[in-house]
Amino acid sequence: MTTDEQTLFDSNEITLSMGPQHPSTHGVLQVKLKLDGERVLDAECVIGYLHRGVEKLGEHQTYGQFLPTLDRMDYIAAVSNCLGYCEAIERLLGIEAPPRAQYVRVLLTELNRISSHLLWLGTHALDIGAMTVFLYCFREREEVLKIFENYCGARLTTHIFRIGGLQYEIYDGFEEQVRTFVKDFPKKIDEYEQLLTENRIWIGRTRGVGVLTKEEAIDLGVTGPCLRASGLEWDIRKSNPYAAYSEFDFEIPVGEYGDTYDRYLCRIEEMRQSNRIVAQAVEKIPDGPIKAKVSKIIKPPVGDIYHSIEAPKGELGYYVVSDQTTLPYRVRVRPPSYVNLQALRQMVTGHMVADVVAVIGTLDIVLGEVDR
Amino acid sequence: MKIARSEGLSLLKKIFLVDLIKGLMLTFSYQRPSASYTEQYPKVRPKVAQRYRGAPRLNNDPETGETLCIACNLCALACPEYCIEVAWDRTEAGKKALTTFTFDLSRCMFCGLCEDACPTPCLELTQDFELALYGRNDMKWDRQKLEEGNQPVLYSK
Amino acid sequence: MDFLVDFVLIPSIKIGVVFGVVSLVVAYLTLLERKVIAFMQVRLGPMRVGPYGLLQPIADGLKLMLKEDIVPSGADRMVFTMAPIITLIPAFIVFAVIPFGPTISILGRDVSLYITDLNIGVLYVLSVSSIGILGVILGGWASNSKYPLLGALRSAAQMVSYEVALGFSIIGVLMLSGSLSLVDIVESQRDSGYWYVFLQPVGFILFFVCGVAETNRAPFDMPEAETELVAGFHTEYSGFRFSLFFLAEYASMIVITSMTVTLFWGGWLRPFPNIEALAFLDLIPGVVWFGLKVLMFLYLYLWFRASWPRYRYDQLMNLGWLYLLPIAIGNVIVTAVLVLVLRG
Numbered sequence: 043m044t045t046d047e048q049t050l051f052d053s054n055e056i057t058l059s060m061g062p063q064h065p066s067t068h069g070v071l072q073v074k075l076k077l078d079g080e081r082v083l084d085a086e087c088v089i090g091y092l093h094r095g096v097e098k099l100g101e102h103q104t105y106g107q108f109l110p111t112l113d114r115m116d117y118i119a120a121v122s123n124c125l126g127y128c129e130a131i132e133r134l135l136g137i138e139a140p141p142r143a144q145y146v147r148v149l150l151t152e153l154n155r156i157s158s159h160l161l162w163l164g165t166h167a168l169d170i171g172a173m174t175v176f177l178y179c180f181r182e183r184e185e186v187l188k189i190f191e192n193y194c195g196a197r198l199t200t201h202i203f204r205i206g207g208l209q210y211e212i213y214d215g216f217e218e219q220v221r222t223f224v225k226d227f228p229k230k231i232d233e234y235e236q237l238l239t240e241n242r243i244w245i246g247r248t249r250g251v252g253v254l255t256k257e258e259a260i261d262l263g264v265t266g267p268c269l270r271a272s273g274l275e276w277d278i279r280k281s282n283p284y285a286a287y288s289e290f291d292f293e294i295p296v297g298e299y300g301d302t303y304d305r306y307l308c309r310i311e312e313m314r315q316s317n318r319i320v321a322q323a324v325e326k327i328p329d330g331p332i333k334a335k336v337s338k339i340i341k342p343p344v345g346d347i348y349h350s351i352e353a354p355k356g357e358l359g360y361y362v363v364s365d366q367t368t369l370p371y372r373v374r375v376r377p378p379s380y381v382n383l384q385a386l387r388q389m390v391t392g393h394m395v396a397d398v399v400a401v402i403g404t405l406d407i408v409l410g411e412v413d414r
Numbered sequence: 415m416k417i418a419r420s421e422g423l424s425l426l427k428k429i430f431l432v433d434l435i436k437g438l439m440l441t442f443s444y445q446r447p448s449a450s451y452t453e454q455y456p457k458v459r460p461k462v463a464q465r466y467r468g469a470p471r472l473n474n475d476p477e478t479g480e481t482l483c484i485a486c487n488l489c490a491l492a493c494p495e496y497c498i499e500v501a502w503d504r505t506e507a508g509k510k511a512l513t514t515f516t517f518d519l520s521r522c523m524f525c526g527l528c529e530d531a532c533p534t535p536c537l538e539l540t541q542d543f544e545l546a547l548y549g550r551n552d553m554k555w556d557r558q559k560l561e562e563g564n565q566p567v568l569y570s571k
Numbered sequence: 572m573d574f575l576v577d578f579v580l581i582p583s584i585k586i587g588v589v590f591g592v593v594s595l596v597v598a599y600l601t602l603l604e605r606k607v608i609a610f611m612q613v614r615l616g617p618m619r620v621g622p623y624g625l626l627q628p629i630a631d632g633l634k635l636m637l638k639e640d641i642v643p644s645g646a647d648r649m650v651f652t653m654a655p656i657i658t659l660i661p662a663f664i665v666f667a668v669i670p671f672g673p674t675i676s677i678l679g680r681d682v683s684l685y686i687t688d689l690n691i692g693v694l695y696v697l698s699v700s701s702i703g704i705l706g707v708i709l710g711g712w713a714s715n716s717k718y719p720l721l722g723a724l725r726s727a728a729q730m731v732s733y734e735v736a737l738g739f740s741i742i743g744v745l746m747l748s749g750s751l752s753l754v755d756i757v758e759s760q761r762d763s764g765y766w767y768v769f770l771q772p773v774g775f776i777l778f779f780v781c782g783v784a785e786t787n788r789a790p791f792d793m794p795e796a797e798t799e800l801v802a803g804f805h806t807e808y809s810g811f812r813f814s815l816f817f818l819a820e821y822a823s824m825i826v827i828t829s830m831t832v833t834l835f836w837g838g839w840l841r842p843f844p845n846i847e848a849l850a851f852l853d854l855i856p857g858v859v860w861f862g863l864k865v866l867m868f869l870y871l872y873l874w875f876r877a878s879w880p881r882y883r884y885d886q887l888m889n890l891g892w893l894y895l896l897p898i899a900i901g902n903v904i905v906t907a908v909l910v911l912v913l914r915g
Contacts, residue, residue: 058717065801080721080884107494110525169799171789171881174441177612181451188463194526195465195539201525209530210465236440240423240433243790243880293415307417395721396799396883437878441611452615 054078058395062091066169066399069409073386073398080394085387089380092413100373105131105340106205108373113199115377116411118161121154121190122353124203129284130349130360131205132334134342142330143207144286149220149323150193150202151285152316156227157186158354158406159313163234166306166403170247175237182230185223192219205340207333217324224321231313238306248302252389252401255300262388263381266356268405271308272300278352285351290319302404309406341366355379355406375414379407462541467524469542470517472560473535481561482536485510489528489537497521498528517560519545520553576680585686589666597821598628604873611877635817638810643714646807650713655808655815658706661699662822668692669829670754672839672858684839684858685754692753693741693834697734700785700826703819704730710816711804722803725884726787732891733784733791739899740777743906744834747771757838764845766837773902775835777895779868782827784891787820789876791887828868829861836864 058075061067070091076084096115100108112127113120125147132139139147164179187197192213194202203209238244254264259272269276277294279287295311297304342364350359356378363372382405389401423433453460462468473482485502497518502510529539542564547553555564602617602624609616617624642651672684689695704726711723744767745751748759760766768775784791800806805816832838839857843849882890 056717058721066799080725103494107492107527110494110523110527114523167880171792172879173608174612174877177614181613184451191463191466193465195463195467196524196526199523199525201527209526213465233440237437237878238880240420241437241880242423242428242433243882243886246886247880247883295415295417297417298419304417304419307419311415311417394883394885396881399799434879438874441874441878444613445607445610447610449613450610450615451613452618454615454618 055083060398062088066165067402068165068407071383071402071407071409071412073402075390075395075398077395080396082390082393082395082398085390085398087383087386089383089409089412092409094414096414097373097375100370102369104368105342105370108370109204110199110201113201114410115375115414116158116353116355116358116379116408117198118408119154119158119354120198120200121151121202122158122351122358124201125151125285126349126351126353126358127360127362128203128205129351130347130362131340131342133349134345134347134362134364135205135336135340136343137206137334137336139207139285139334140331141286141328143203143332143334145323145327146208146212146332147203148286148290149320149327150190152319152323153186153189153220153223155316155354156313156320157183159309159316160186162309162354162403162406163306166400166406167234167238169399169403170244172237172241172244175234178230178233178237182227189216189219189223192216204333206336207331209333211332212327217327220320220324224317224324227317228314231310231317235310239310245303247396247400248306248404250299251302251393251397252404253299253301254385254389258388259300259385262385264356264385265381266352266354266378266406267305267308267312268356268382268385270294271297271304273298278350278357282350284349286323290322292316292319302400305404339368341368350376353378355408355411356382377411377414379405379409379411380414383407383412462543464541466541466543467526467529467539469519469540469545469564470522470528470555470560471538471540471563472515472557473538474561481512481557482534483512483515484534484536485512486533488531488533492527492531494525494527495521495523512557515557515560517555518553519555520550581680581682582686586667589671589686590663593663593666593822593825594818596825597818598632600821600825600869601631601817602628603869604876607870607873608877611874632814635814636811640811641809643716643807645715647713647715650709651807652812654706654710654713655812655819656706657709658703658819659815659822661702662819662826665696665699665823665826666829668695668753669826670757670833670838671861672856675856683754688752688754691751693745693751693756696753696826696830697738697741700823701730701734703823706816706819707804710808714804714807716807718800718802718806719804722800722806725800726804728884729787729791729887729891730785732888733781733895736777736891736895736899737781737785739896739903740774740781741834742903743767743771743774746903746906746910753833753838757833757840760837761840761844766835766840766844768835771835771902771906773898774906775831777899777902778835779831779871781891781895782831783872783875784887786824786827786872788824788872790879790881792876792881824869824872825865828865828872831868832861832864 056077058077059072060075061072062070067073072088072091074086074088075082096111099111103111109124109127112123115123160179160183164176167175190200190202191197193216194200194210254268254272256273259269260274273296275294275296280294292315295308295315297308344364344366346361346363348359348361350357357376358378359376361374362370365371386401386405390398427433474480475482485500487500490498490500499516500512501514503513505511524539526539528537540563545564606616617627620626620630642648667686668689670685674681674683676682707726708723711719744756747767747770748756750756750759805813808816837844839861841849841852841855841860
């Protein structure tokens with residue numbers, strides 16, 4: 043560690059500690075930047091400020107009790123977290139949720155993807171200075187959260203599914219509320235695009251910034267929209283369909299250059315595609331039971347399972363080892379944000395300070411998930 | 415599916431600032447007060463969902479006024495945070511009778527598992543969401559408070 | 572006696588009125604900004620203090636006054652204290668030459684609605700308002716913190732480069748009016764019958780863009796880009812000292828818009844001063860016309876802030892040096908040629 047005086051006067055470099063209380067590190071991420079003027083020479087991420095030991099907690103709670111804790115990982119995509127773990131345990135138990143539950147799960151997960159992407163778009167745009175987009179995004183996100191609130195009684199940390207299916211039957215007026223949202227939402231996306239997509243300032247700030255080539259993205263293990271924007275068509279919903287995804291018609295947007303602008307366009311298109319899935323799902327929710335037969339005390343047979351789903355931020359995987367007791371022997375989470383964050387250093391080196399916030403925004407990290 | 419990525423604006427659009435004016439038009443059109451999305455919270459009570467998971471409540475039988483709790487302890491077992499404590503006595507007939515019921519609201523994360531576990535319609539998470547209290551000790555709700563519900567200090571203006 | 576009244580009493584009253592009005596306008600400009608941006612963002616803005624939040628600026632001011640005065644350890648105390656004052660004073664004394672209205676007669680005495688008519692008014696405005704940047708640099712440096720330092724460096728570079736283009740964009744107007752006095756410029760617009768914005772549209776756009784950059788407003792708010800540099804040069808400032816920076820920023824916004832109005836939009840003149848049919852518009856006093864025009868441009872500032880993202884530092888420099896400056900010089904040359912040819 044050099045003192046301020048040395049760094050200020052003996053060399054051209056200064057070390058700037060961005061975060062953990064910085065407005066645009068999206069939580070408690072600390073980035074130690076080595077700067078030459080405004081140019082970034084090196085960046086080092088310091089994480090762990092939000093570490094709560096979620097994996098260890100999983101070993102001390104029964105399979106069912108662990109679900110609400112998982113909501114606190116990626117708290118803006120709590121539904122996806124819940125879905126992944128439920129499906130992992132269901133596979134471990136050798137059961138499958140009934141079709142009605144599968145459809146509702148897909149519907150709610152895709153709504154959650156929309157709300158997660160909306161929050162990403164809002165904060166990303168705010169980082170780059172377009173503060174109105176933020177409020178518009180939150181307006182639509184509010185509609186999604188209202189659906190969640192009506193469905194399960196909570197807005198953010200939803201605890202929405204249970205192992206084996208659903209706890210709650212859909213409420214009266216659910217379909218109507220979803221249909222209204224689905225009908226209005228594409229117009230709202232057009233509004234965001236009207237403010238950003240062609241704006242010369244936005245293009246200047248995002249095009250060619252934080253480029254991640256396809257090879258680099260694969261080497262770093264980057265998944266989700268960040269990987270797809272780099273040109274690889276990889277989406278677990280298509281490659282290893284889970285829940286009822288194989289029965290829906292949707293496309294996977296793929297970028298070409300892997301810069302911030304491509305990632306922006308990819309996520310915007312993903313919102314449209316999610317909207318399509320929701321529109322299909324709400325029309326054909328089958329009748330039937332909402333929960334498979336699961337005993338009150340869950341004791342999966344000895345064994346282990348890795349199950350991954352496509353969370354809004356990338357591949358969210360759960361590795362669960364069971365020793366036939368009520369508590370899992372080991373729960374390991376593969377969080378997409380944590381792995382994607384590794385790419386930060388490569389993406390910001392050589393850019394300017396202002397690009398660091400753009401890149402942090404475009405990676406779409408949630409520190410609750412990075413630190414767990 | 416390849417995303418459509420335009421390679422910059424045409425020169426004419428650039429000179430006449432079409433992209434910038436498009437943005438201005440949108441923000442201008444939203445200035446009408448009817449577009450406002452703000453909820454004036456303390457002045458206007460928000461409507462929370464019917465299934466909202468808020469403050470817990472122990473329900474009494476509306477006819478007899480006796481508690482519906484059968485002291486089965488399932489809620490305490492279901493709670494991931496172990497924030498419920500149930501104590502009971504045996505009556506002379508050998509039946510369980512509830513003595514104390516403590517709910518530590520400071521640890522509760524409103525997951526609803528206790529409500530799901532309750533075999534009677536007794537324990538319920540209500541729509542009350544204004545749970546700010548002055549002390550940490552106030553957050554340990556005893557049976558009486560759980561039955562009556564939170565009585566917040568009301569300020570008027 | 573006349574001497575006392577003309578040179579002591581009336582100027583004192585004028586200074587007092589201008590100072591009071593400007594302070595009040597600055598305070599309510601913050602409310603206007605919050606309200607306008609809020610409505611654009613489908614919100615309501617401040618609603619709690621007074622009816623529709625109308626007393627919010629007063630509450631804000633009180634809060635800032637009452638806050639603890641914090642000087643970070645390791646800061647250069649004297650410079651840290653001085654910096655906000657250095658920024659504030661020039662922002663206010665510029666108003667001395669801004670012509671708010673024509674000369675009118677009150678109680679049989681001719682009173683001009685400006686504090687003084689300096690024959691080098693334009694130069695005075697440019698030079699005095701550029702002193703303000705010293706306060707920003709000193710404040711950023713004296714804070715002994717890195718975000719303010721970066722913010723100060725950015726502001727220094729930004730203001731210096733945009734001042735060049737700003738200066739060039741005015742020259743067209745000066746050639747047309749043949750005077751450096753702001754009052755003369757307005758009067759020559761009346762005499763020629765056209766606001767100079769119609770004769771100098773390019774000059775106006777350049778002046779306006781550079782003005783936005785000069786006042787550190789979006790989309791050129793690099794020095795205090797809050798999502799990058801926390802709060803830029805005033806990161807370490809709080810309470811009363813912060814409010815001085817804040818006042819200075821909004822006062823200089825008003826200065827720049829007043830200059831825009833004076834130079835290009837006919838100052839206190841009514842629209843189309845050469846069309847007799849519109850003479851009834853003269854019933855509205857010049858000060859009101861001036862105020863309306865200023866308000867219009869202030870609204871534009873807020874509108875921009877609500878609509879656009881922020882430029883990056885290097886892009887801002889590119890824009891200033893590679894586009895605005897050459898265009899400004901080109902404008903000067905074209906105007907010069909035209910003035911020579913047309914006036915013979």
